[in-house]
Amino acid sequence: xEDLKCTKFNTxxxxxxxxxxxxxxxxxxxxxxxxxxxxGQQVPDFICFNRYNHVEKISVNNTLLINGNIYAxxxxxxxxxxxxxxxxxxxxxxxxxxxxCGSCSEYSNALRYKVRGTPNCRDNMxxxxxxYGVCEAEIPYSFNIFMNCPVSLDGSISIQEPISKPxxxxxxxxxxxxxxxxxxxxxxxxxxxxxxxxxxAVLVYDPIA
Ligand SMILES: [Zn+2]
Numbered sequence: 001x002e003d004l005k006c007t008k009f010n011t012x013x014x015x016x017x018x019x020x021x022x023x024x025x026x027x028x029x030x031x032x033x034x035x036x037x038x039x040g041q042q043v044p045d046f047i048c049f050n051r052y053n054h055v056e057k058i059s060v061n062n063t064l065l066i067n068g069n070i071y072a073x074x075x076x077x078x079x080x081x082x083x084x085x086x087x088x089x090x091x092x093x094x095x096x097x098x099x100x101c102g103s104c105s106e107y108s109n110a111l112r113y114k115v116r117g118t119p120n121c122r123d124n125m126x127x128x129x130x131x132y133g134v135c136e137a138e139i140p141y142s143f144n145i146f147m148n149c150p151v152s153l154d155g156s157i158s159i160q161e162p163i164s165k166p167x168x169x170x171x172x173x174x175x176x177x178x179x180x181x182x183x184x185x186x187x188x189x190x191x192x193x194x195x196x197x198x199x200x201a202v203l204v205y206d207p208i209a
Contacts, residue, residue: 008207008208009032009205009206009207009208010205010206010208011203011204011205012031012204012205012206013025013202013203013204014201014202014203014204015201015202016038016199016200016201016202017044017182017184017199017200017201017202018184018199019184019186019197019198019199020119020124020184020186020197021124021184021199022124022125022127022128022181022182022183022184023128023181023182023184023202024128024129024131024132024179024180024181024182025179025180025204026051026177026178026179026180027048027174027177027178027179027180027204028174028177029174029175029176029177030173030174030206030207031173031174031204031205031206031207032090032171032172032173032174032204032205032206032207033087033171033172033174033180033202033203033204034091034169034170034171034201034202034203034204034205035145035169035170035172035182035200035201035202036167036168036169036200036201036202036203037094037146037162037164037165037166037167037168037169037200038166038167038198038199038200038201039166039198039199040162040164040165040166040167040168040194040198041146041161041162041164041193041194041196041198042146042162042164042184042185042193042194042197042198042199042200043144043145043146043147043162043185043187043192043193044144044145044146044182044183044184044185044200045103045121045124045125045142045143045144045145045182045183045185046058046142046143046144046145046172046180046181046182047125047139047140047141047142047143047180047181048078048086048087048178048179048180048181049134049138049178049179049180050080050084050086050176050177050178050179051176051177051178051179052177054134054138054179055081056080056081056082056084057080057081057138057140058078058079058080058081058086058140058142058143059079059080059081059083059140060099060100060140060141060142060143062079062080062081062083063076063077063078063079063099063143064099064100066079066083067079070099070100070151071095071096071097071099072089072097072099072143073089073092073095073097074089074090074091074092075088075089076088076089077089077175078143078172081140084175084176085175085176086174086175086176086178087172087173087174087175087178088172088173088175089170089171089172090171090172090173091169091170091171092170092171093167093168093169093170094146094162094163094164094165094168094169094170095163096146096147096148096162096163096164097143097144097145097146097147097170098143098144098147098148098149099143099144100149100151100157101144101147101149101157101159102141102142102144103120103121103122103125103141103142103144103183103185104120104121104122104185104186104187104192105120105121105122105123106118106120106122106123108120109187109189112189112190113189115189118186118189119186120186120187121142121183121185121186121187122136122139122183124183124184124186125139125142125181125183126139128181128182128183129179129181132179134179142183144185145170146162146163146164146168146170147159147162147185147192148160148161148162148163159190159191159192160191161191161194162192162193162194173207182200182202184197184199184200185197
């Protein structure tokens, strides 16, 4: 707890997301979600919706446009399709995340790696959100925490192994009541998770002023 701005809080929920697993819940305005990379080099894909209107959801495009940076970190805001603030990043011990490479899917794995039926983040999101009545067509592309996709001066991009170390975490404070979903990325065919998917920890808490 060494690097926290909020040193006092009431825990709402603590959970471990197993390798290749997923997670979803409602989060109220003011609450904080901390996502910890337990073993290092593991990517959670993160998406969120306005709790009361799922048409409004995270826009990675608005987020990078309004922040003016493709590498979101502490102080940056995740914006919605309606350009409303959804979450503010209040702590980030890693400093490298991705807004441009989307989520792995059955289709991208088939195209890129010639394999069918692979575990993937899009299917994880579908499973996570089905209990909330969100269908595949409503699921946006994701903020990819700890994902390391540097952009070169010539515009080329590549997926590289994350720089996150065991215990690195990010904290997102809700700016509106949200439904969130996380896919613990199961990708093993590129360096996204250093070829070894591992567990993540989630802590949701109410800060105490
Ligand atoms: Zn993935």
